[in-house]
Amino acid sequence: MVGAISRLIVGMTVRMPKWFVRWVSRRYVAGSSLADAVKVMKRLEKEGACFTVDVLGEEISTMEEAAYFLEEYQRLIDAIIENNLPSNISIKPTAFGLLIDRELAMKNIEQLVQKAADHDMFVRLDMEDHRVTEDTIQVVFDLHAKGITNVGCVLQGRLHRTLDDISRFEKTLGPATDFRICKGIYLEPEEMAYTTRQDIIEATNRCIDSMIASGSYVGIASHDHPVINHSLQALREAGMKPNQEDPRPNAGKSRHLKGPGYEFQMLLGVRGPLRRKLAKDGHMTRVYIPYGEKWYEYSIRRLRENPTIGTQVAKAFLMPWTNRP
Numbered sequence: 001m002v003g004a005i006s007r008l009i010v011g012m013t014v015r016m017p018k019w020f021v022r023w024v025s026r027r028y029v030a031g032s033s034l035a036d037a038v039k040v041m042k043r044l045e046k047e048g049a050c051f052t053v054d055v056l057g058e059e060i061s062t063m064e065e066a067a068y069f070l071e072e073y074q075r076l077i078d079a080i081i082e083n084n085l086p087s088n089i090s091i092k093p094t095a096f097g098l099l100i101d102r103e104l105a106m107k108n109i110e111q112l113v114q115k116a117a118d119h120d121m122f123v124r125l126d127m128e129d130h131r132v133t134e135d136t137i138q139v140v141f142d143l144h145a146k147g148i149t150n151v152g153c154v155l156q157g158r159l160h161r162t163l164d165d166i167s168r169f170e171k172t173l174g175p176a177t178d179f180r181i182c183k184g185i186y187l188e189p190e191e192m193a194y195t196t197r198q199d200i201i202e203a204t205n206r207c208i209d210s211m212i213a214s215g216s217y218v219g220i221a222s223h224d225h226p227v228i229n230h231s232l233q234a235l236r237e238a239g240m241k242p243n244q245e246d247p248r249p250n251a252g253k254s255r256h257l258k259g260p261g262y263e264f265q266m267l268l269g270v271r272g273p274l275r276r277k278l279a280k281d282g283h284m285t286r287v288y289i290p291y292g293e294k295w296y297e298y299s300i301r302r303l304r305e306n307p308t309i310g311t312q313v314a315k316a317f318l319m320p321w322t323n324r325p
């Protein structure tokens with residue numbers, strides 16, 4: 001039933017005029033330009049949040065397109081520094097060519113991560129679908145092996161492989177590991193992923209426990225109460241709390257613009273009151289800010305790939321008390 005409603009909403013949305021989709025997505029996308037993203041960050045900084053910024057777009061079809069992302073992200077780094085914003089950047093490796101030419105993509109990513117390193121800025125590799133899970137992890141390992149350590153990736157709780165991946169990171173990078181953990185937005189086949197809501201929540205919570213136990217830095221990216229509440233409990237049990245040094249014996253050294261071993265991360269426009277409550281309680285909170293010319297393609301593609309997003313967006317508008325920006 002929920003699936004049918006979600007598909008109906010998606011079917012309706014893709015037929016809506018572009019201005020209407022723009023109006024709806026305004027809440028979730030900072031705008032089409034870098035100036036729009038800077039404006040949103042300046043506004044949200046007052047709420048005690050820090051940021052990670054994403055230039056919308058992914059899976060390019062020719063390597064020439066990678067040049068746009070490289071240039072735009074370089075401009076973004078400059079703007080973050082110029083405006084003294086508490087922000088790092090999030091990139092999608094397929095926008096740099098990972099699915100076309102791994103070596104060239106690695107060169108592009110390395111150039112960008114090196115520029116960020118020059119400004120003591122962290123770079124997060126977003127995790128895309130299962131075709132690039134291993135290559136994305138490998139890019140992080142390769143960069144660290146070259147001594148470029150201001151980089152980490154995202155792992156997805158829904159994938160069966162993730163607990164093993166956490167162990168691999170622990171063995172390979174030790175306390176230099178810096179994760180974002182989320183449920184995973186891509187609907188992956190059941191041979192490789194949990195597919196029911198409850199199974200995904202439990203698997204994600206197991207990953208959070210394992211990351212905390214491993215001493216890695218943990219960015220908890222969820223708006224879901226069972227995940228947030230579990231995380232708060234797990235952090236308490238590990239003796240981790242705001243305004244103190246990370247107490248874990250195997251924790252890495254504290255890093256620029258990072259919390260005491262953990263932080264909470266949320267998407268722009270989603271569950272603002274929950275984020276503000278966490279910030280008020282002293283927890284480090286980070287808002288994921290997407291912007292870019294490709295906002296329309298991005299919104300429609302996400303909806304088609306995961307129709308439940310359509311239901312969440314519709315719910316946010318029809319029942320605003322469940323999800324305020």
Ligand code: FDA
Nearest residue numbers: 126127154182183184185221222223224265266267288312
């Ligand atoms: P759930 O989907 O149950 O959402 C809980 C509630 O939050 C919903 O009921 C709704 O009210 C609200 N909500 C959540 N998402 C919403 C949305 N898009 N629009 C409107 N309301 C929404 N995934 C991935 O595969 N690779 C990645 O790199 C990332 N990166 C990432 C960064 C950050 C900062 C976040 C917060 C999330 C991601 N994700 C991601 C997405 C993640 O995997 C997941 O799909 C979403 O966060 C939704 O899962 P929740 O845990 O929030 O639960």
